[in-house]
Amino acid sequence: MPSRSSPLYDIGGVSGQGGESGYVSDSGSEASLPELYFTKSHLHFLNRQLQNLEPQEILQWCITTLPSLFQTTAFGPTGLATLDMLSKMKIPRPQMVDLIFFDTLHHFPETLNLVDRIRKHYPLVNLHTYKPKDVETATEFSEKYGERLWETNDELYDWAAKVEPAQRAYRELHVRAVLTGRRRSQGGKRGEIAVIEVDEAGLVKVNPLANWTFKQVQEYIKANDVPHNELLDRGYKSVGDWHSTQPIQEGEDERAGRWKGQQKTECGIHNPRSKFAQYLQSLKQKEALQSDLQISA
Structure with a gap:
């Protein structure tokens, strides 16, 4: 959580201006509208209220409250349930929630086949697909970054395949809020997630099925x-990338098949952005040092 109040969305320019009543109507000039923020206490209050609602009620709240709302999904079970719930709501077409799919170029064929089936099953939903920058295939990815990057440099892999495409999508689509498929029963760092969160950059993340189990x-x-x-x-x-996903055994945690034998439990998209900022800075310093050494040689 940022040290100051976290921006929910920017709905105008100058704070503190409005009509004589102290309120600003929808008919007022846009320049007179203030920015709206989530304070920590407001966020805590909202989570207390949303915690007791069913996923469909949480989604209804999101649709009527959050501007520039999208759903990020890799078409896992939770994301699919969310998508289906949204499709059954009485939402005017302009308010439909668009999907964002991050194609890492290393998904299972079954996952890509599912994407095609989803397009046919939910024809009214817009799907935005983002791939790693400047590459279109796994072969091109290997040519740019080297073979099996997920083994040689997993942080760079997370950045190139997932984090950078996500940040590019949020920027180009003007995303202010996203629906995710994270649930507490998935374990790991997800065990204590709130229904609604705000990341370091002010992006609102809503986990509408946070309370549900895999069985539900x-x-x-x-x-x-x-x-x-x-x-x-x-x-x-x-199910994630083919190289880091395995079936699980009876009694294992739901996400035990992801990065089996490794300490990591997240792909990077839901890690703090500062983690990758620090990594990129260290990468630049390393490249600069190598350049200096080549010049001196």
């Missing part, structure tokens, strides 16, 4: 005939 998600998908990844029928519970 499964039951919803089955009851509503939601298309799902075929890998879920083969022992997978959480």
